[in-house]
Amino acid sequence: MQNFKAYILIFLLIPFSLFAEDGSQLWLRFPNVKNGISADKIISKGNNPTIEIAKYELTNFWQGQAVELRTDKTLKNLKDGYTIKSSSDKIIISSNKEIGLLYGVYHILQLQETKSNLENINITEKPSYDVRILNHWDNLDGTIERGYAGHSLWKWEDLPNKISPRYKEYARANASIGINSVVLNNVNASPNILRKDYLEKVKILADIFRPYGIKVYLSVNFSSPKVLDGLENSDPLNKNVQNWWKGKASEIYKLIPDFGGFLVKANSEGQPGPQDYGRTHADGANMMADALKPFGGIIMWRAFVYSPSKEDRAKQAYLEFVPLDGKFRDNVIIQIKNGPIDFQPREAFNPLFGALKKTPEMVEFQITQEYLGFSNHLVYLAPLFKENLDSDTYSFGKGSTIAKITDGTLMKNKITAISAVANIGEDTNWTGHHFAQANWYAFGRLAWNHDLSSEQIADEWIKMTFTDDQDFVKPVKEIMLSSRETAVDYMMPLGLHHIFASGHHYGPEPWGDYKNGRPDWSPVYYHKADANGVGFDRTKTGSNAVSLYFPPLNETYENIKTTPENLILWFHHVPWNYKMKDGKTLWEELCFKYDTGMKNVRDYQKTWDKLQTYVDEDRFKSVQSRLKIQAKDAVWWKDACLLYFQKFSKQPIPYDIERPVHELEDLEKIKLNMGHHN
Numbered sequence: 001m002q003n004f005k006a007y008i009l010i011f012l013l014i015p016f017s018l019f020a021e022d023g024s025q026l027w028l029r030f031p032n033v034k035n036g037i038s039a040d041k042i043i044s045k046g047n048n049p050t051i052e053i054a055k056y057e058l059t060n061f062w063q064g065q066a067v068e069l070r071t072d073k074t075l076k077n078l079k080d081g082y083t084i085k086s087s088s089d090k091i092i093i094s095s096n097k098e099i100g101l102l103y104g105v106y107h108i109l110q111l112q113e114t115k116s117n118l119e120n121i122n123i124t125e126k127p128s129y130d131v132r133i134l135n136h137w138d139n140l141d142g143t144i145e146r147g148y149a150g151h152s153l154w155k156w157e158d159l160p161n162k163i164s165p166r167y168k169e170y171a172r173a174n175a176s177i178g179i180n181s182v183v184l185n186n187v188n189a190s191p192n193i194l195r196k197d198y199l200e201k202v203k204i205l206a207d208i209f210r211p212y213g214i215k216v217y218l219s220v221n222f223s224s225p226k227v228l229d230g231l232e233n234s235d236p237l238n239k240n241v242q243n244w245w246k247g248k249a250s251e252i253y254k255l256i257p258d259f260g261g262f263l264v265k266a267n268s269e270g271q272p273g274p275q276d277y278g279r280t281h282a283d284g285a286n287m288m289a290d291a292l293k294p295f296g297g298i299i300m301w302r303a304f305v306y307s308p309s310k311e312d313r314a315k316q317a318y319l320e321f322v323p324l325d326g327k328f329r330d331n332v333i334i335q336i337k338n339g340p341i342d343f344q345p346r347e348a349f350n351p352l353f354g355a356l357k358k359t360p361e362m363v364e365f366q367i368t369q370e371y372l373g374f375s376n377h378l379v380y381l382a383p384l385f386k387e388n389l390d391s392d393t394y395s396f397g398k399g400s401t402i403a404k405i406t407d408g409t410l411m412k413n414k415i416t417a418i419s420a421v422a423n424i425g426e427d428t429n430w431t432g433h434h435f436a437q438a439n440w441y442a443f444g445r446l447a448w449n450h451d452l453s454s455e456q457i458a459d460e461w462i463k464m465t466f467t468d469d470q471d472f473v474k475p476v477k478e479i480m481l482s483s484r485e486t487a488v489d490y491m492m493p494l495g496l497h498h499i500f501a502s503g504h505h506y507g508p509e510p511w512g513d514y515k516n517g518r519p520d521w522s523p524v525y526y527h528k529a530d531a532n533g534v535g536f537d538r539t540k541t542g543s544n545a546v547s548l549y550f551p552p553l554n555e556t557y558e559n560i561k562t563t564p565e566n567l568i569l570w571f572h573h574v575p576w577n578y579k580m581k582d583g584k585t586l587w588e589e590l591c592f593k594y595d596t597g598m599k600n601v602r603d604y605q606k607t608w609d610k611l612q613t614y615v616d617e618d619r620f621k622s623v624q625s626r627l628k629i630q631a632k633d634a635v636w637w638k639d640a641c642l643l644y645f646q647k648f649s650k651q652p653i654p655y656d657i658e659r660p661v662h663e664l665e666d667l668e669k670i671k672l673n674m675g676h677h678n
């Protein structure tokens with residue numbers, strides 16, 4: 001009897017456990033595949049660990065024709081790209097490099113999983129960037145700066161002896177979307193990462209990642225020579241310091257012959273740097289570049305520098321780096337955040353893009369949603385990435401998009417690279433929110449091909465991650481494609497920025513005025529609301545940041561009438577009764593935007609609930625409950641911002657808009673305990 005009950009119980013549970021998915025397989029689920037093709041249907045010469053992986057993927061997951069894998073030296077111009085051609089009896093994947101063959105295999109698997117046409121394929125793929133790199137902000141103690149998916153994947157305590165199976169899974173996921181480089185540790189770098197014992201741990205990760213075509217890089221602390229080995233200082237012009245870095249470089253390359261290089265945050269937010277010794281960023285970067293040069297390593301030097309000076313923060317990176325143009329070694333690349341402030345829901349692009357004419361530049365995006373609702377809000381970031389890459393800087397005349405400046409088209413850069421701060425942690429589904437996986441995926445796909453559309457990327461991802469049923473794909477795609485604008489609307493519409501609560505950057509705090517702390521970390525510094533209006537005047541009458549943009553953009557942004565309305569409060573202090581293009585006053589428009597954002601999230605909830613039958617129970621519920629949080633947060637944002645700004649506009653919230661459900665005083669009392677400094 002007892003047994004019988006157990007059987008019934010198991011019988012009842014089976015259907016659920018079969019359908020339950022935890023998201024750990026990302027977009028590599030292959031739900032309908034039991035076996036791939038047999039090994040004798042794979043034609044390939046030579047053995048190499050990367051080819052072995054390609055064969056493994058084919059024999060496990062590929063259900064089509066026979067596949068031939070060919071290395072072909074004549075395809076050198078494709079770099080690690082590849083061609084895929086079908087003949088009557090097989091598909092031929094060719095590349096100059098083994099890794100290109102593996103990429104080609106992932107490509108045909110993607111075509112299979114998205115049910116794309118596999119007949120008469122004739123595909124040529126060449127990556128947009130050479131270095132397609134994730135920046136992990138992982139600390140050596142296992143915490144992650146701005147990480148919302150649990151602790152770090154890297155188990156420093158266990159390495160080099162104990163190896164987590166997830167290292168390989170992580171490498172595989174990256175390879176499947178063409179990511180070929182990773183910075184393992186936080187840019188707020190502990191000097192300890194360069195200690196011998198840590199380098200031995202790093203070596204193990206590099207060995208695991210290598211067959212997947214992934215190179216390891218490290219963030220380094222500028223004071224390392226002094227802190228680790230007691231040198232008198234870390235002055236880049238000091239011979240002892242230079243020799244220390246040279247010695248460190250050879251130590252690293254002995255362990256990791258294909259080590260990628262260093263990422264450096266210097267003289268920024270309290271990090272040490274060359275300016276501590278009266279030297280320039282170029283002096284600092286060049287010293288490290290000289291140390292890595294003999295081994296082929298590169299330096300990614302960050303332009304994210306600002307201090308609490310009188311100068312508009314949006315100008316500081318430009319003012320610091322433009323005078324140094326042409327002074328950097330040829331293995332230095334300047335890594336620039338997409339916007340001039342800090343990964344806001346929407347920013348104007350950083351005017352430093354295109355302003356350095358002799359120095360290669362790369363973009364730094366943020367995949368982790370520091371300013372976009374952490375891993376609670378569904379925000380698909382491809383539209384944000386595309387908006388930036390497609391921005392025309394006019395630096396070499398019309399058509400000088402950030403994509404073309406950074407990918408070598410206009411600058412003929414020796415190194416081309418693109419980076420993003422990862423959102424990956426040890427959560428079972430890697431990214432916390434199931435939909436945050438799409439942002440990892442989208443970054444990889446755009447790094448490979450920045451001409452892909454946000455829609456195409458979403459389409460691939462949804463089909464592989466959930467189902468290819470159009471009744472699911474279509475509405476979910478609509479949610480994803482509108483979600484970034486929705487978040488802008490309920491958080492910071494019309495060019496508002498940085499009105500987050502200090503420290504954690506999660507909720508609203510437009511009233512924040514840190515007179516005794518850093519004014520440039522205060523929301524009031526950024527929105528400047530008063531009885532006349534709201535917004536940061538960056539025209540000639542204000543900080544004149546508009547003058548940093550190339551013509552005609554400087555004029556476009558100088559003039560309130562020609563400034564795009566989605567950036568109007570970024571560039572102008574706008575009167576409350578200013579007439580917007582749709583006839584509403586600025587105040588009405590602001591109310592309308594917050595309301596629209598909030599309503600859109602409510603609509604996402606309705607849509608998602610209707611799709612229950614298409615999704616396994618676990619993932620359905622997880623997304624459903626996070627949408628509830630997002631909906632609550634959207635109301636919180638709307639009420640906090642409108643009730644606060646209303647104190648200045650002194651006008652009613654238009655009557656066709658949802659009424660606030662909070663008292664401002666109550667919202668002002670909320671203090672979330674989410675840690676962190678600025």
Ligand code: GCW
Nearest residue numbers: 137145146187188265304342
């Ligand atoms: O966005 C700010 C973050 C810091 C971060 C810094 C940076 C790593 O709030 O947490 O530090 O930018 O990019 O250096």
